[in-house]
Amino acid sequence: METTQEKPVWFITGCSTGFGRELVKQLLEQGYRVAVTARNTDKVRDLVAGYEQQSIVLPLDVTEKQQVKEAIAQAEATFGGIDVLVNNAGFGYFSSIEEGEDEKIRAQFETNVFGLIQVTQAALPGMRRRRKGHIVNLSSIGGLRSFGATGFYHATKYAVEGLSETLSIEVAPLGIKVLLVEPGPFRTDWAGRSSLHTSLQIADYEPTVGVRMTTSFAGSGKQKGDPARGAEAIIKAVESDNTPLRLLLGKAAYELANGKLDMLKADFDAWKDVTIGADFPDSEG
Secondary structure, eight states: OOOGGGSOEEEESOOSSHHHHHHHHHHHHTTOEEEEEESSGGGTHHHHTTOGGGEEEEEOOTTOHHHHHHHHHHHHHHHSSOSEEEEOOOOEEEBOTTTOOHHHHHHHHIIIIIIHHHHHHHHHHHHHHHTOEEEEEEOOGGGTOOOTTBHHHHHHHHHHHHHHHHHHHHHGGGTEEEEEEEEOSBSSSTTTTTEEEOSOOOGGGIIIIIHHHHHHHHHTTOOSBOHHHHHHHHHHHHHSTTOOSEEEESHHHHHHHHHHHHHHHHHHHHTHHHHHTTSOOGGGO
């Protein structure tokens, strides 16, 4: 049995709600050392009560580059290094593409994409020196498949997917693994307090955007996905000797992802001749 001092160190962003909060609970209970971060640290103090010897609470807004550097440095100084980085901070934004408000769109990209990049870049030097580590990026089934009303959110998560896939190629020879977590609907606060929505309303989008917004907000807190079980699955994947690049969470995510594969294959196969015909003829090399 590992002692607390031998347990890996986790650094988690966005710990006040959702998967971040559940991960902290389970990891501390299992004896891991955890850097617990949040924009408002008052919201996570309860999580570390009784676990002060194996945790550190740090203020962190992932969009503030200097604060990111300081938080990573403090965690490394406290624990000697970071073994697992979890980029969990992020939020949703409901709007049609036409109704999207520039300030809210950019704010979402700053947190969901550029914030994730900043935290990852700050943690990588230490992982490279030690030739080991895991980077866990919270994506979404919305990083694989798109729906009405959340186009800008999808754009951020598709970006996270592409970045993570490239990162996994670059750091694999250095002993570092990358895990993309793709939850379906879970009982987090994603469609509640953690989401923004457009203040504009164009009637033509009511059958698509309006209906999706109404059903999403009405279903918040009633989703099938259990955040505690989801956090358990993430820990299991990280601890595995064969950590996957992608981990779907929930039955809905599994079914939607496989449905996307079917959609892609149908288009690819239907247009195969046109696709191949875009190349130079074989006689021309």
